[in-house]
Amino acid sequence: MSAAAQGRLALMLTELRLPTVKQLAADICEQADREGWPGLRLLEALFEHEMAQREVRRIARHRLESGLPPEKLLSSFEFAAVPAVSKAQINALAEADAWLKQGANLLLFGPPGVGKTHLVAGLGHALVDAGHRVLFTRTSELVQRLQAARRDLRLPHELAKLDRFDLLILDDISYVRRDQAETSVLFELIAERYERRSLAITANTPFSEWGAVFPEPAMTVAAIDRLVHHATILEMNVESYRRRAARPGHAPAGRKAK
Known part of the structure; x- marks a missing residue:
C-alpha cells in the first residue's frame, strides 16, 4: 500500500x-x-x-x-477469616447477573473492621470486569448529595442519574443519622430502585437499630421491607482485622507469620 x-x-x-x-x-x-x-x-x-x-x-x-477503592479486590480478601461468608457464593454473585436483572439486593452486616467494605468493593470490581456499571459511595455523602438536589428541585433528575448503574453500593449506612436534614431522601432512593436496580449496603448495626437512620418508624419498616425482599444477607460477625493484625504471630494476607 x-x-x-x-x-x-x-x-x-x-x-x-x-x-x-x-x-x-x-x-x-x-x-x-x-x-x-x-x-x-x-x-x-x-x-x-x-x-x-x-x-x-x-x-x-x-x-x-465507579469510585471503587482500587486496592480492594476479591483476590486479596481473606475468606478464611470470615467463615460465615462462602467464597463460592461470592464468586457466584460476581459471575451471574440474574440477581442484577431482578433488582435484588446484597446486605452485609458486622462490626467495624471485619472486611465488609473490602468484600463488597471486590464484588463491585468483578462486576465491572463482567461489563456491569457500578457506583461505590459512602452513604452519608450520597445523602448529602440527594439533600442538595432536593433543595434545588433536582431530586428526580439525580435519582435518574443513579438509575444508570446496575449496582449502587452504599457503604456505612449506620453512620447516617436522622438528625441530618431530610434523610428521607435515602428512603426515596431505596423505593425508587426497588425491584428494578440493585443495592449493596454495608452496616455496622442490625435492623433493630435502624430507627436512628430514618425520621419515622413507619419509614424504617418500609425501607427494611424493600431491602430484604429478594436480598442476600451476609452476617460477618467476627473479630476485626485490625485486632487480628495486632495479635503476636498474625500474618497479613500474602505474608507468613514468623
Whole structure:
C-alpha cells in the first residue's frame, strides 16, 4: 500500500472512529497479503481487534466512574477469616447477573473492621470486569448529595442519574443519622430502585437499630421491607482485622507469620 493510500485510509478510519483498526491496519494487511487471506478474514481480524479494545476501554471508563477503592479486590480478601461468608457464593454473585436483572439486593452486616467494605468493593470490581456499571459511595455523602438536589428541585433528575448503574453500593449506612436534614431522601432512593436496580449496603448495626437512620418508624419498616425482599444477607460477625493484625504471630494476607 502506497504512502498516499495509507494516509487516505488513516483519515477515513479517524473519521469513522476506529483507532485500533487504524493502528493495526498496515501490519494486518501485510500479513493478509503474505498469507493469502480472503477479504472476509481480513475484515474479521481487523474488527475483532477493534471490538476487543473497545471493550477494554469501556471497562476502564466504568471502573473510573465507579469510585471503587482500587486496592480492594476479591483476590486479596481473606475468606478464611470470615467463615460465615462462602467464597463460592461470592464468586457466584460476581459471575451471574440474574440477581442484577431482578433488582435484588446484597446486605452485609458486622462490626467495624471485619472486611465488609473490602468484600463488597471486590464484588463491585468483578462486576465491572463482567461489563456491569457500578457506583461505590459512602452513604452519608450520597445523602448529602440527594439533600442538595432536593433543595434545588433536582431530586428526580439525580435519582435518574443513579438509575444508570446496575449496582449502587452504599457503604456505612449506620453512620447516617436522622438528625441530618431530610434523610428521607435515602428512603426515596431505596423505593425508587426497588425491584428494578440493585443495592449493596454495608452496616455496622442490625435492623433493630435502624430507627436512628430514618425520621419515622413507619419509614424504617418500609425501607427494611424493600431491602430484604429478594436480598442476600451476609452476617460477618467476627473479630476485626485490625485486632487480628495486632495479635503476636498474625500474618497479613500474602505474608507468613514468623
